[in-house]
Each structure stands twice: as C-alpha cells, then as structure tokens.
Amino acid sequence: MNQTYLLEWLDLLVTVTLNPSKTDVNEITIVQSKAIIEKTIEQTLFIQSEFKIRVFSLNKEKQIKIVVGNYHSSLIIFLDNVIERSHNVAFERFDLKEVINTLISCFDELLSFIETRFSEYLSLDLRVPSTYLVVSKKKLKQKIDKLKNSATSTINDKKVTAILFDNLYSFVNSKGDEKVTFRQVLYRKQLIKELELLKVMQNEDQANATLDEILIYMNFNCRTFINYFTKCVTDKVNCCENIASKMENLLFYFKEFNQIHIKDGVILNPHQQELKIILSEWFRYEMAYLDKQQHFSVVPFVNRDRKLNKTAIIDSTNDKVLCKLSTDQTALIFRAADELKILIARSMNHVFKTIVPFLSTPNKANLSYDSMRSKAYVAEDRDKELAIDALQCIIKKIKSY
Template identity: 80%
Template structure:
C-alpha cells in the first residue's frame, strides 16, 4: 500500500494528456472533457481517503514527513502547471476551460487537506511558490470579504473587528514579489476557518468576547491588538472608585484570560513573543503596581480623584523636551532606569508621572504618563533594538569626551 502512487492519474493527465507540447488537446472531445471532470472529482475524494491510510500505516515520523512533503510539493507543481497552461490559447474552448477549472479546484482542495491535517510534517518556513500564493490569496480574499459582510463578524467590538480585518487584508493585498512562507499562509487559512465558526456571544466583557477569545486562541500577537486589549482592560479597571475594587476586577479579568486556551504551533508574527506571554506579563505587572499602591497607601489610583491625581499639562510646548525616540522606546528607557535604580523614586509610576509631562515626541506633543508606563511592559523587538542602538551610540559618544 505504501508504494502506491496516489497521484498517478492526475500526474499523467497534467504531464501528457493536457500538455500542448506532447498532445494535441484539440482532439479531446466534449464527452471526454466531461469524463475528465467527473474523474477529477472522484480522484479528489479518493486521494484524501487513501492518503490518510497511507500516512497512518507508517510508524516513523521521518517517513511521514517525507511522504507528506513529497505529495505537497508535487501538488504545488501540478497546480502551477495547470494555472500557467490555462492561459494557453489551446484551452480557450469552453469545455477545456472547465477541465482546467476542475483541476485547479482539485489541487487546491488536496493542498488544503494536507495543510490542515498534516501541517506538523510540513516545512512551514519555506517560501511559497508565486502561483500557489496567488491562488491562496485569491481564495482567502473571497472568504474574508464574506466574513466582513456577515453581520456576525462584527460581534461585540467594532475596533477589534477593524484591527482583525486590517491585518487580513494587508496580507492578501500585499505585493506579489514579497517573500511569504507556508507558515504565514497556513496561519491565515486557520484563522479564517476559526472566524467562520464564530457565534454571537451572550456577554459583552472585553475578555469574554468570542472574537477576542479566537484571537487569543490563534496567538494573534499583533502589536495593535495587544495595545487595544491592554487599554480596554485598563479602562474598565479604572471605572472602579477604590483601589480594592480595581484589584478585584483585575484579578477577575486575569482569571478569565488564563482560562482561554491557545493553539500550539500557531502564531501571527513568528519573530515576536507569544500573545499569551506578553499579556500575562502585562497583567502581572499591573497587579504588582496595584499591590504597591495599596501597601504604601499612596494617593488614589488612576483617575479616582482627578484633582489629586491629574497629570500636569505643560501648556507651552517650548517648555517641553523633544525626545527623538518613540513613546514605546522612551517607556523602555524609563522602566530600565527604575529597575536598575538609576532613577530612584517612591515608585516607577512616580518616575513616569514626574518626567513624562515635560517630554514630547516627533509624533505627539502631549504624552500620557500612565499609558507610557503600561506600554513599558509590552516591549516589541524592534523597539528594544532601537533603544539598544541608541544607548550604544551614547556609550561611543561618552568615550570620546
């Protein structure tokens, strides 16, 4: 059974029967075209069934990886050949066009089958062939359009929906010559599939949103989504009038967050930290911050008493110091300065509250000290790199004094 080549009929069809350089395709009759289409549909079902039997009959993971990789590569080659040939004048006849269309659907379905069932055995970091990428993006875009037009896709929070669809459309509309890996394509396919299964939720909590649960489950570690999520949770916590209430609500949201499962082996941005890790760290740091405020009985927490806890506003922008680093990068510097005791104050919050009002960035004049403090716990690799390079330039400058 293991030696059987399941793609034999399709291989012969693409390599010889429908190859204008080896066969006069005009000799194919309308009846034959219809028979080919019917056989193609049968083969699509047959190959999936037999492929599962073939794979599960193997005992060694290395053998499974080889056979899955070989079939996946072969299907992509066939798909590329069929798409390229479909533009040939030899296939302008209506019945032959239908044959090519049936083959494209067949190969696309078989590829989706392998990528969904046996993704663990594929080399996901390999670059996707251009033709296959075009087909995948086109198919994805149709599904995304349908999701967006479906009222259930805008459940609960419009801003989350905007963040999600901006990310999806950014991928399907990206330049053709941009390097894309199988991991990136497969992630979007899996994400869209999860979104198609969404149901309108009964509750409206930020952590209880079904859409947000899906994004956390799918490790949607978009920086925009992370910032939105943390700000939404912080805004709801700040609705409480006392510190004990804030802590109780924060613990509740943290418990709800921890109960959301995450799917193994999937991630939106492979070069960034896992979403669960980033958000867990944020929750923990926020709890530490509240605990310190409660312990030392400092002034009421964020926005409890606006007059007593209001951030100083420097009206004259000329009195501000322009910092060429971004808000996130400045936040990292201040956090590191506090933890290394380079800047010493009664709390890290006090450092941000004292310094930030006197700073501005090229993109923003008035900065929120509390927002900057929260962002210091969500460090992006690019921001860390820029801060490190900046510090290295400062070291070099100091050495020249």
C-alpha cells in the first residue's frame, strides 16, 4: 500500500522555498512569512497525529523501526539545514527570522515526539549531530532554569536538589568534542518531564513523592547521589540506641526503597550498574554487618577500641601513613582482603576501624572508617580498574625481588 510522505510540505519549504541557492528569499513578503509560520505550526500537529496512525497500522517491528528511523533522520537533516540557513544574511529580516525560529521549534518538537513515544525503535547509542545537540542543550537549559526557580528546589531536600541540578547543568554546559548519544539527551528530556510533573503535583498539594523517589524511579545512578542516599540512611539508622532497633529501621528503609518502581529502559549512566542493583547490594551488606554485630560480643574490645580512637585523635597527621589511592579504591582492597581472609578480624568493621585512623590520603588528612567501609559496597568501574592496576603494580614489584 502506497503511503503519503508526511514531511512533504516541510521538505519542499526547507529544500526549495527557503533555499537561497534555489529561491530569491527576499521576494517572500511579510504576509507570506506569516502564512508559512501558521502552516508550519499546523503541519507540526498534523504530522504527530498522522505519524501515530501510520506506526500503529504496521504489524512488523522491523517495518516500524524503518519508518521511525527514516523520519527521525530526515527531521535531523532538516534541522541542520535550517540552523545553517539561519546564519545566512538573507534571513536577517525580522519576519524571515521568525520563520526560521518557528521551523527550528517545529523540528525540535517533532524530534522530541518521536524520541519520547517511539524510543524503543531508535538506535539511541548513535552520536547526536552537533547542530541537533546545540538546539537540545539550549531547550534543556531553559527548562532547567525554570525548574530551578520553581517549588521543586524549595520543597525538597536542598542537598539532593543541588546534586540534581549540578548534574543537569554539567551536561547542558559541557563543551568540546565528547561523544553525546541520543540516549543521553533523551534521558535528560524524560527526567525534566518527570520533574515538571512533580512541580505541578506539588503546587496542587497532591504529591506524596519526594525528589529521591523520582531519581530512583529514573535510575539516576550518579555516584554523588548514591553516596548522599546511603549516608542519609546510615545517619537515620545510627540514631537508634541498640542493634535490634538499627536492624528494624534498616529493614523498614529497605522495604520503602524496594517499593519504588524503576522506569524501564532508562539510565543516567549506561556504563555503570543500575541504581536499584547498587543500592540493594548496599542494603544487604549493611544488614549482614548488623547481623554479625548481633552474634558477636563486642564488650571485651570496648576499652581497647576507645583507646585506639583516642590514640588516633592524639597522633598528628605526620605520624599517619599516606596512601596514594583514593578512599574508594582503598576500601575495595580492604573489603576483598577481609572476604578472602587475608586480613583476619572479628568483622569487616573491625578491619576498617583498626587500620583507617592511621591512614591519610593526598586529599584528606583524617579519614572516617565508617564512611570508607560504606564505600566498599558502592564501587564504580573506574575505582575497580585503578585498584586492580595498583595491585598489579605490587605483583610486578614482588616478582622483581
């Protein structure tokens, strides 16, 4: 069955009517410019409606992928042409500038429509064309600025809000030739849409969801957010007086966390583990740690530990051993050494509590053993690689003796 080309009018407009090499654009009147703008807006709505009908009329996934991919690629080409055309002196006239700006908005809206509704049929790991990336970042920044000044940044925890906006601004303000994929752009668009919905619900006093829950739902596997979330839970649990109460509260927070759904197919950093996996593993290790504390008597060691802590406080920074690895990398090595029984103590906590007060790093003189222990369960691939590199250097050195 023959199907009409939905972009025919826009295609002709961009490639012929507004092409200075084929048409004298100065002959376009103000009335005609206004008519073009109105027709462009009308076509934008028409294409979205007809495109849905066309896609849903297809039965085979391969056919859908071809149709979606072809229209998506064509729209990007048109957007590139229009942006390039905007720098032409022929379009310095006010009404023609309005035509160009309307077209840019039109193509951006159509691209967002396809990427949001039919993302599963797109090759999201392809690199985004530079012109499309510029337009996308500009639109995203406008929405981020608006959100930052809205209720979202005042109702929710200011620390997690700062983490969120630092990450978003870092993306839209980034420059250079780094590869940015459609997946990365689409993720930010979807995240901002969720934040806008949260803002509307908060204004209507209908929202029970917190910003934390939105970020977990959106698989926001940012390391800073992970550290913030685990620290918040740890601080709440440590407020309890005894181990039984700590375990009870930790189980409660774990249950609350598990009840938050994760949106399918979205992730902030596709090269890292999913947020749900990372935090679930952290919860399980923390529960295992508290469980061990319940089964081992710590009374005989209290005085000795207090003495150790006191000694650690009295000792000057100069008496500490400087470790060139970061706290995260050191934590991974200690955890592995404990689990392999290379370092033998009554618990992993005791390994960290005994060793860490006598260590420092180039960035920090006084290290928290509890913080380092927690980081042992939340490992980034880069920290794993650097820890392995350090151990391989040690192996090589030992072999040379």
